Amino acid sequence: MPGMSKPADEMKRPTGEANHRTDGAMLLKGADMVVEALRRERVDVIFGYPGGAVLPLYDALYECGIRHVLTRHEQGAIHAAEGYARVTGRPGVVIATSGPGATNLVTGLADAMMDSIPIVAITGQVAKTVIGTDAFQETSIIGISTPITKHNYQIRHASEIPKVFKEAFHIANSGRKGPVLIDIPKDVAGETALFSYDDPPQLPGYQPTVVPHQLQIRKLMSGLSRAKKPVILAGAGILHAGASAELVAFAERHRLPVVHTLLGLGGFPASHPLFLGMGGMHGSAAANKALHETDFLINLGARFDDRLTGKLEFFAPHATVAHVDIDPAEIGKNVSTQIPVVGDVREALLMMLAADVESPHADAWMNELLATKEQFPYWYVQEGTGIKPQRLIAEIARLTAGNAVVITDVGQHQMWTAQFFPFEVPDRWVTSGGLGTMGFGLPAAIGAYFGKPEQQVVAILGDAGFQMTQQELAVIGEMELPIKVVIVNNGALGMVRQWQELFHGERYSASLLEWQPDFIKLAEAYRIPATRVQEDDALTDVLTAFLAAPGPGFLECVVEPRENVFPMVAPGTGIHQMVGVKP
Amino acid sequence: MTPVLSVLVHNKPGVLNRITALFMRKGFNIQSLTVCITESPDVSRMTLVMSEMDEAALEQVMKQLHKQIDVLKVTDLTEAPMVSRELALIQVNSPIAQRATITSLIDPFRASIVDVGRDTVTVQVTGDAEKIEALISLLRPYGIRELARTGLTALPREASAVSELRRLNESQVLPI
Ligand SMILES: Cc1ncc(C[n+]2csc(CCOP(=O)(O)OP(=O)(O)O)c2C)c(N)n1
Ligand SMILES: [Mg+2]
Numbered sequence: 069m070p071g072m073s074k075p076a077d078e079m080k081r082p083t084g085e086a087n088h089r090t091d092g093a094m095l096l097k098g099a100d101m102v103v104e105a106l107r108r109e110r111v112d113v114i115f116g117y118p119g120g121a122v123l124p125l126y127d128a129l130y131e132c133g134i135r136h137v138l139t140r141h142e143q144g145a146i147h148a149a150e151g152y153a154r155v156t157g158r159p160g161v162v163i164a165t166s167g168p169g170a171t172n173l174v175t176g177l178a179d180a181m182m183d184s185i186p187i188v189a190i191t192g193q194v195a196k197t198v199i200g201t202d203a204f205q206e207t208s209i210i211g212i213s214t215p216i217t218k219h220n221y222q223i224r225h226a227s228e229i230p231k232v233f234k235e236a237f238h239i240a241n242s243g244r245k246g247p248v249l250i251d252i253p254k255d256v257a258g259e260t261a262l263f264s265y266d267d268p269p270q271l272p273g274y275q276p277t278v279v280p281h282q283l284q285i286r287k288l289m290s291g292l293s294r295a296k297k298p299v300i301l302a303g304a305g306i307l308h309a310g311a312s313a314e315l316v317a318f319a320e321r322h323r324l325p326v327v328h329t330l331l332g333l334g335g336f337p338a339s340h341p342l343f344l345g346m347g348g349m350h351g352s353a354a355a356n357k358a359l360h361e362t363d364f365l366i367n368l369g370a371r372f373d374d375r376l377t378g379k380l381e382f383f384a385p386h387a388t389v390a391h392v393d394i395d396p397a398e399i400g401k402n403v404s405t406q407i408p409v410v411g412d413v414r415e416a417l418l419m420m421l422a423a424d425v426e427s428p429h430a431d432a433w434m435n436e437l438l439a440t441k442e443q444f445p446y447w448y449v450q451e452g453t454g455i456k457p458q459r460l461i462a463e464i465a466r467l468t469a470g471n472a473v474v475i476t477d478v479g480q481h482q483m484w485t486a487q488f489f490p491f492e493v494p495d496r497w498v499t500s501g502g503l504g505t506m507g508f509g510l511p512a513a514i515g516a517y518f519g520k521p522e523q524q525v526v527a528i529l530g531d532a533g534f535q536m537t538q539q540e541l542a543v544i545g546e547m548e549l550p551i552k553v554v555i556v557n558n559g560a561l562g563m564v565r566q567w568q569e570l571f572h573g574e575r576y577s578a579s580l581l582e583w584q585p586d587f588i589k590l591a592e593a594y595r596i597p598a599t600r601v602q603e604d605d606a607l608t609d610v611l612t613a614f615l616a617a618p619g620p621g622f623l624e625c626v627v628e629p630r631e632n633v634f635p636m637v638a639p640g641t642g643i644h645q646m647v648g649v650k651p
Numbered sequence: 652m653t654p655v656l657s658v659l660v661h662n663k664p665g666v667l668n669r670i671t672a673l674f675m676r677k678g679f680n681i682q683s684l685t686v687c688i689t690e691s692p693d694v695s696r697m698t699l700v701m702s703e704m705d706e707a708a709l710e711q712v713m714k715q716l717h718k719q720i721d722v723l724k725v726t727d728l729t730e731a732p733m734v735s736r737e738l739a740l741i742q743v744n745s746p747i748a749q750r751a752t753i754t755s756l757i758d759p760f761r762a763s764i765v766d767v768g769r770d771t772v773t774v775q776v777t778g779d780a781e782k783i784e785a786l787i788s789l790l791r792p793y794g795i796r797e798l799a800r801t802g803l804t805a806l807p808r809e810a811s812a813v814s815e816l817r818r819l820n821e822s823q824v825l826p827i
Contacts (some may be wrong), residue, residue, distance in 0.1 A: 214669055215676045219720045222665075239720060273661065274720045397714035400707065 093264035098226035099128035099257040102190070105233035106134055108265045109188075111161050113137060113152065113518045115145035117172075119165025120205060121192025124257035126163075137518065137547075140539040142169050144511035146176025147537070150185045151515030154498045155473055157310065159186040159240045160515060166192045167205030170251075171212065175505055178216040180247040182502025183331060184308060186240040187247035188233075189213075193222065195255040209251055218246030226259035231267070238269045243276030244395040245308055276394060280411030280419060288366065288390045288407050289423040292322065295364030295388075297433045300326045301347065301376075304501075305369015305393065306335035311414035312494045315368065316340070318417050322427040325437050327355040329370045330486055331501040338470075338490035344441055348376035349637045350483040353444035353649045354437050356637065359384055360644040364428070367391040369413040372402040373502065382642025392416045444649045446487040448631070455604050457481060457556050457627040461488040463607060464526060464554065467615050472524040473498065473516050477509030477533035480562035483633040485528050496523070507536030513551050514543050524615070525550070531557040532581060538590070544620045545594035552614065552621045553596075555587055559629045566632045571639075591622035602626035653682065654709050655728040655735065657805055658697040661721040662688065669719055670697065679704075679712050683737075683802030694723065698735075698804045700780075728805050735805035738777045740765070741787060744794035745772040753793065760786045771796055779803075 096104060102125055106114070113135045118126045129136055139145040142164040149160025164173050170191040180187045194203040210222050219239050221232045229252075236248040292298055306315050312335050319326050319342050326336045327347040336343055345352030347359050356378075359365070365387040370376070372391075377383040383403060390407035391399045399408040409416055448458040461484050464472070470490055475498040476482040482499055491497050498516050500508040513527035534555055544551050564579040591598035601610040601623065614623050634648030660666050667686060674681060680702035689696050701712065709727070716725045728735070745753050753772060754764070762776035776786050780803060787798070 210665065211668065214665075214672045271720060273723045395718070397711065397718055401711060404707075 092266060093262040095260055096263045097128070097257070098229060098252070098259045098261070099124040101226060101229040101261070101263050102233070102252070102257070103128045103132050103134070104263055105230060105265065106161065109159075109233070109237045111159075114161045114163055115139055115148040115152075115515065116163030117142050117145055117165065117169060118163075119167075119169045119192065121166035121194060121254045122163060122169075122190075122252075124254065125190070125192065125252070128257075135518075137514070137543060139511060139514070140542050141537065142172035143175055143507065144514075144537050144540040144543070146173045146187065146189065147179070147505075147508050147511035148515030148518070148540075149187050149189075150176060150180050150183075150508075151475060151498050151512030152519040153180075153185050153187060153515075154512070155495050155516045155519040157186075157308070157495070159188050159237055161188050161190070163190045164192070165205065166194055166209070166254075167207045169205075170207055170209040173209075173249075174212060174216065175503075175507075177213055177247045177249065179500055179503040179505045179508065181216045181218065183500065184245045184304065185247065186245040188236050188240050189217075189247060189249040191249060191251045193251045193253040196224070196253045197255065199253065209249065213249045216247070217249050218244075220249040220251065222251040223253065223256050225261065226256050227261035229256075229261070230263055230265050231269075234265060234267070235269045235271060238271070239274060243274070277396070277410045278394070278412045278415055280392065280409045280416045282419065284407060284409045285416065285419045285423065288409060289420060289425045291364055291388050291390065291407060292366065293425040293428055295428040296430055297358075297362045298322075298324050298364040298366065298428050298430055299344075299358040299362040300324050301329065301359065301365060301367045301370050302326055302332045302335050303329040303368065303370025304331035304335075305413045306332055307494050309369065309394075309412050309414040310494070311368075311417050312336065314414055314417035314421065318421055321421065323430070323434060324366075324428075325358055325434060327351070327358055329373070329376055329501075330499065332370060333486060334491035334494045334497045337492045339492060341438070344437060345446075346486055347643070348373075349378070350487065350633050350635065351376075351637075351643075352441065352446065352487075353635060353646055354441035356643040356646055357440050358437055360642065362387045365389045367393070368417070369393060371398045374402070377402065378637045378643040378645075379641055382644055444635075447634075447651055449651050450604075452628075453603055453605065455602060455607055455625060455627045457558065457625075457631055458484050458488050459604070460554075460556065460607065460611075460625050460627060461485050461528065463611050464528070464615070465489045467608075467611055468524055468526065472496065472526045473520055475499070475509050475513040475516055475525070475527045477529040478504045478506045478563075479530040479533060480558070480566060480631070480633050481528055481530045481556040483563075484556075487633075495520075506530070506533035508533075510534060510537050510553065511540045513553070514540060514549065517549050517551050524552070526552045526554060526615075528554045528556060530562060531555055531559065531584065531587075532561045535585075541591060541594040541596060541622075545596050548619050550619050553591075553623070555622075555624045557584070557587070557624055557626045558631065559584065563633070569630075569632070570636075587622075587624040596620045596622045598622040598624070600624040600626065652709075652729060653703055654701040654712075655733070655803065655805055656699040656701065656713065656716070657726040657728050657807070658699060658716055658722060659689070659724040660695050660697060660719075661723065662693050662695040663721060666695070666721045667697075669721060670716070673715055673719065677711070677715055679708075679715075683800075685802045685804045687804060696804075698802070700803050726807060728807060732808040733805045734808060735779055735803050736777050737780055737783055737801055737803045738775065739783045739787070739798065739800045741774045741776070741790055741795055742766075742771050742797040743774060743790045744770060744796060746770060749793065753790070756789055757786065762786060
């Protein structure tokens with residue numbers, strides 16, 4: 069029977085009685101169809117939380133062979149799905165019940181939308197017969213999620229399930245990736261219909277351009293060969309497209325300096341001599357100098373976010389801009405672009421590598437940038453006996469030999485990690501960029517672990533952000549996941565405190581955490597071994613033991629409370645106006 | 652410029668909401684929006700008249716519309732040869748004594764009276780926005796009670812008709 073053959077690693081059939089037919093389709097109940105569709109999509113883990121409207125679905129999931137991870141909050145489930153998706157490149161799957169379950173997904177959907185993370189979110193809905201009556205736990209998640217999903221569906225009959233799931237996975241994980249939500253009324257789960265998963269998705273309104281136009285590539289390459297001050301800005305598109313090797317080859321071929329966005333880190337090896345560092349608000353002086361002074365900017369899969377560009381009039385003001393993006397709507401949106409290239413960035417790089425053009429004569433420029441890189445590295449001053457947060461990050465990097473999957477939350481510790489953890493390879497870096505979602509880190513680390521269980525996983529979290537989703541320690545404790553949780557405790561909503569210090573006359577309005585829980589007891593309550601370190605002397609030894617220990621671990625690292633993230637492009641200024649480039 | 656876009660979309664529940672949600676999210680303003688069925692039952696046509704905007708903004712609007720999975724085609728009719736029509740119903744004060752004046756007023760607009768009351772008549776007019784504006788301002792002194800406009804709906808002209816028109820126009824040019 070075509071379409072019925074299953075790989076050996078798949079376990080049990082759906083619990084409902086499958087009524088097999090000769091044409092490869094089978095009669096199934098809606099809930100079993102969902103499970104079967106997930107199986108066909110080779111989903112190996114689901115993050116979720118049950119409730120009334122998804123009871124039939126959870127019944128079908130019971131002992132179905134697909135692993136289900138019960139987070140302790142639906143927000144945790146969707147961030148975990150994001151972490152999984154970010155390190156594997158495959159859609160993360162999350163399930164929540166109707167009403168409050170669904171609304172708890174909102175932050176994660178918005179986060180995934182901003183950072184182009186492929187997610188398939190399944191929500192239960194009240195029965196079709198009562199939709200619109202303000203039934204118990206009814207909420208219009210379709211209305212709510214429309215602006216924060218790539219697409220969404222409400223299933224009206226079980227017969228739509230195969231088609232909708234096929235489309236949803238395809239949309240989530242192709243073109244510019246993103247979250248897709250499927251809302252399933254409770255009674256649909258009980259309806260019986262024919263299941264066939266063989267038809268390819270029919271989406272006449274969705275045909276992403278993958279292969280770029282040769283003419284545009286030629287324009288880009290001839291512009292490049294005439295450039296005096298070329299630079300590559302490489303974004304997360306490089307990671308989504310799996311284009312790291314091509315990026316390195318291209319930069320080396322023409323000796324081009326490379327700047328990464330925050331989310332692009334790892335696409336180009338940090339130790340590479342052509343790497344200038346991260347650009348933007350807390351980027352390196354060399355990277356921002358390059359972005360300001362360049363005469364030929366090649367944007368590869370970045371979206372010219374305002375935290376990167378600073379004040380637009382000072383961003384690459386003298387440059388011809390070439391922009392490669394799979395999403396045409398990003399091209400020309402913020403920065404006017406002379407050479408638009410719509411397509412997959414790996415395809416584009418392959419075509420660019422095939423082009424036989426002279427390399428630009430840019431040695432003087434390259435040397436100038438490398439001198440700036442030499443002269444203005446990221447810095448901190450080691451003083452006193454306390455721990456400098458930057459040194460903490462650098463030590464974690466050194467002790468893991470840069471090999472860990474690193475997840476952060478949002479704030480100062482996130483920027484320090486971006487600066488001081490040298491990402492050498494792709495897909496080891498998980499952070500919330502576009503939405504800047506506090507509370508993202510801990511659950512995302514759980515998802516990242518399920519995506520790459522063979523890798524060491526280190527979650528570097530702020531003391532404030534950690535507390536937004538700290539309940540997910542339960543998952544780590546219960547499943548004894550070998551995740552190392554590091555709390556960078558600066559007793560503050562550090563990034564807010566920094567802005568108040570610099571721009572609000574040191575009026576620390578609601579940003580100091582003078583009262584803290586006992587983090588050690590908290591971790592221990594979840595039966596996770598916990599340690600505190602606050603002396604710089606002890607840091608290396610404690611970290612070494614902490615990272616080497618098997619199983620889960622929790623380290624509270626008390627750091628200098630007044631440390632700021634520098635260098636910095638102050639809001640409203642240009643990227644050439646960095647402050648704090650030197651001690 | 653006030654751009655006119657013709658957008659073919661899947662005729663499915665929620666599509667209108669997707670489009671308006673997009674416009675709200677992106678801060679695009681519209682002057683009018685009509686939605687109607689087409690020759691194909693699965694496809695609806697939306698005709699959007701946007702507020703004043705520059706070319707870059709219009710490009711962004713079109714690209715964002717394209718990104719919607721349920722959008723099949725976006726056509727910019729602003730400068731393209733098109734037939735566009737709007738319909739307005741204007742209920743205007745019209746005591747018996749004045750009725751003849753009103754009839755003669757609306758006549759050149761090929762408008763018609765579609766309802767007659769004791770004190771008012773309701774005028775129906777179709778045409779482009781300019782023509783409708785013109786009639787409204789002519790009727791305003793008599794006292795407009797109520798006004799309903801459909802918003803613009805439009806189709807591009809058939810290519811052969813366009814080239815025929817161009818040929819006619821060109822043949823009227825005197826070679827010097
Ligand atoms: C959900 C959410 N609320 C508020 C903010 C604003 N915000 C950005 S950074 C920050 C402080 C984070 O403090 P902490 O987690 O301790 O990290 P630190 O900056 O101290 O390293 C705040 C409140 C946010 N990004 N996300
Ligand atoms: Mg803090």
